[in-house]
Each structure stands twice: as C-alpha cells, then as structure tokens.
Amino acid sequence: MRLSLLSDLNAERAARRAAILVTDIASGEQRLVREAEIAGDPLADELRDRLRQGRSGLVEQEGRQLFLTVQAPPVRLAVIGAVHISQALAPMARAVDFDVTIVDPRTAFATPERFPDAPVLAEWPDTVLPEMGLDRYTALVALTHDPKIDDPALAAALRSECFYVGALGSRKTHERRVQRLTESGFTEADLARIHAPIGLDIGAVSPAEIAVSILAEIVATLRKERRRSA
Structure with a gap:
C-alpha cells in the first residue's frame, strides 16, 4: 500500500468516517473511496452494500476482480x-x-x-x-x-x-x-x-x-x- 493511501485511511479512521480500499487483484492498483464519495463511484452499489454489511470481500467489474476492504467506525x-x-x-x-x-x-x-x-x-x-x-x-x-x-x-x-x-x-x-x-x-x-x-x-x-x-x-x-x- 502506498504511504499516501495509508495516511488517508488512518485520517478517515481517526475522524470516525467510513472508507473502502479498492484493490485490483491482478494489477495490485489501489484507490481509496471515502463514504462521502460513494454515490459518484462506478462501484457505488457494491460499495454501499459492503458498507451496510460492514464486511470486506471480492467483487467483479468488467472481468476484473476487485477486493473491497471496508473500514467502518465502531458503532x-x-x-x-x-x-x-x-x-x-x-x-x-x-x-x-x-x-x-x-x-x-x-x-x-x-x-x-x-x-x-x-x-x-x-x-x-x-x-x-x-x-x-x-x-x-x-x-x-x-x-x-x-x-x-x-x-x-x-x-x-x-x-x-x-x-x-x-x-x-x-x-x-x-x-x-x-x-x-x-x-x-x-x-x-x-x-x-x-x-x-x-x-x-x-x-x-x-x-x-x-x-x-x-x-x-x-x-x-x-x-x-x-x-x-x-
């Protein structure tokens, strides 16, 4: 994980805001989606569902396997x-x-x-x-x-x-x-x-x-x- 991504993820955790790390399994490319950004994301439905469940997991988009790592504040x-x-x-x-x-x-x-x-x-x-x-x-x-x-x-x-x-x-x-x-x-x-x-x-x-x-x-x-x- 890039240091900048880790820093951003930690910042969201400290602020008690949810975020999801999207990792392309094949390429290793990663991006962070903050809760406030989900509505405009191409994976919006999958991200909402994962956040609702509070569970990480694999999804597939256009033949690519993506792992969604969910970080949600404790209730x-x-x-x-x-x-x-x-x-x-x-x-x-x-x-x-x-x-x-x-x-x-x-x-x-x-x-x-x-x-x-x-x-x-x-x-x-x-x-x-x-x-x-x-x-x-x-x-x-x-x-x-x-x-x-x-x-x-x-x-x-x-x-x-x-x-x-x-x-x-x-x-x-x-x-x-x-x-x-x-x-x-x-x-x-x-x-x-x-x-x-x-x-x-x-x-x-x-x-x-x-x-x-x-x-x-x-x-x-x-x-x-x-x-x-x-």
Missing part, C-alpha cells in the same frame, strides 16, 4: 439513564461489538458496580455528549423518564447525525415530549427521527425483553441507514 451507543433496562441492554450491545457508554447524573444509579462492563459517566447529558462527538455511527437511547435528563440528551442527538434516536415512554408521554421539544425550536421533521415508543413491537414486558426490542431496532436502523447514498 457507539450512548445510553441515557442507569436504569434496569440499561443494565440488560449494555451487555447485549457489547456482544454485538457496540461501544457502550452510560450517562446519568444520578450518582445513586450511575455506579461501576451496576455497570461493570461499560463506562459510566455520572454527569448531565448536555455536559458530556458534546465531548463524545455524536456522529452518524452513534445511537442514543433516552431511558430515564425524567425530562430534565432525557430532553437535553434528545436535543443533542437531534442536532447531530446520530443514525438512531430512541426514547422510552408511552405515546402520551411522547406527545408531551414532542410539545416540549417543539417549543425548544425543533421541527416536525426533526422530531420524526425519534423512535418512540422505543424498540420493535414484540410485546416486551420485562426490562431484558425491552432491551432486546431496543437493540433489535437499533441494528435494523443501522443496516437500513447504511443503504443510503452518502
């Missing part, structure tokens, strides 16, 4: 609320290779003992989320039922490119949430990004079942979103 999951659902969700999300962070200013709940396998930030969301750098490979779920905690987190997510934004609560709870966020200046299109009630409708009852429904919805959205043109 981050910001969980707002150190609640029972979060305790079940965190290990499940880590099992599918998500980077999980728990955020909750309530120090009685936000403890390492309750979340031994995930970073726990006992801070207000509007303080720590900007430092996390929410991007299109970040999902955020608001689970506290407390508007003072959930609303600032949702506002931060809606101002970002988070691929998934979800909030716990009934439809009536969400109607009140929408009213508050509308008064804060968010549009109908902004608020339509919020998955609420959160999770796939699988009839979940227990915290663990609700966690399953949330994770399933996040994964479904992730794979669907990766089909979009950049």
